Amino acid sequence: MPNQSAQIVANALNYIERQLSAEPRHDFAAKLDLSNIAGATGYSKFHLHRLFSVNTGQTMHSYVLRRRLTEAARQLVFSKQPLIDIAIQSGYDSQQAFTAVFKAMYKLPPAEYRTRNEFYPLQLPLHLHTAPQRPPQTIRQARPEDIPDWLQLVRQSVAGYPHWHEADYCRHLRACIARQQALLIPGAQGLAAALAFSGESGCIDFLAVQPQYRQKGLAKTLLHKLRRDILPRQNIFTTTFRANDPAESGQRTALLKLGFAADDLLVEFGYPTQRFTLEGTSNV
Numbered sequence: 001m002p003n004q005s006a007q008i009v010a011n012a013l014n015y016i017e018r019q020l021s022a023e024p025r026h027d028f029a030a031k032l033d034l035s036n037i038a039g040a041t042g043y044s045k046f047h048l049h050r051l052f053s054v055n056t057g058q059t060m061h062s063y064v065l066r067r068r069l070t071e072a073a074r075q076l077v078f079s080k081q082p083l084i085d086i087a088i089q090s091g092y093d094s095q096q097a098f099t100a101v102f103k104a105m106y107k108l109p110p111a112e113y114r115t116r117n118e119f120y121p122l123q124l125p126l127h128l129h130t131a132p133q134r135p136p137q138t139i140r141q142a143r144p145e146d147i148p149d150w151l152q153l154v155r156q157s158v159a160g161y162p163h164w165h166e167a168d169y170c171r172h173l174r175a176c177i178a179r180q181q182a183l184l185i186p187g188a189q190g191l192a193a194a195l196a197f198s199g200e201s202g203c204i205d206f207l208a209v210q211p212q213y214r215q216k217g218l219a220k221t222l223l224h225k226l227r228r229d230i231l232p233r234q235n236i237f238t239t240t241f242r243a244n245d246p247a248e249s250g251q252r253t254a255l256l257k258l259g260f261a262a263d264d265l266l267v268e269f270g271y272p273t274q275r276f277t278l279e280g281t282s283n284v
Helices: 004-021 034-041 045-056 060-078 083-089 095-106 110-116 144-160 166-178 211-216 218-230 251-257
Strands: 182-186 191-197 204-209 236-241 261-268 271-278
Touching: 004 034, 004 045, 004 060, 034 045, 034 060, 045 060, 045 211, 060 083, 060 095, 060 110, 083 095, 083 110, 095 110, 144 166, 144 182, 144 191, 144 204, 166 182, 166 191, 166 204, 182 218, 191 211, 191 218, 204 211, 204 218, 204 236, 218 236, 236 251, 236 261, 251 261, 251 271
Parallel strands: none
Antiparallel strands: 182 191, 191 204, 236 271, 261 271
């Protein structure tokens, strides 16, 4: 029997993508209002809002905002449309309003982002599995043939990783796999969870769980394996958004629940981030 909750949210996600790709797009901000999405899927907005958060780990408002700005960023890099046209197509009444929101999320005004000519997403489309989810399998080392499934998980998790570029990431992932510094947990379809790390520095480069496995404690399971069998006495760290960053959607809270402590403020790829550290004597 299909997962009805996931199917409802999948229908909402499909509706959102249809609106984002529709022409003309000058009125899609109204079409992407929670009430209209709920109406299009046949459910109350309160019911849909709750199911969306449970199945994706973020609110529908946050998801829609990120998708709108990601598509705007794509147009800035890959088209010659005037900024005002992109602003209006993105659902904003003025270029000034668009610039304020874009800068808050991307840390660059749209004109400067266009000049740098370097597209990276805030949010790629989510794709939920609507078939019943069997229990995840045991942890194992990643292999080169796992890369397509691993990249699919990364695309589902890109909201947690500022300034993500797939080609660069893929090269880094291949190196991690070659060094046996990439762990995964297979799921019913693709990967349920994955972790890539540096054994030399103790840095976790990637840690993500497929949205529909978020309540299974898989991030904690991967960290326990890393601490117990691979880096038993070494401090482990990772980086994420700074406090009060509008682009942050729960990553800091998730790290704190896993036992990490907020540490130094950093700037990575021009983006303000913060280090989170798990002490070598901590239990996970």
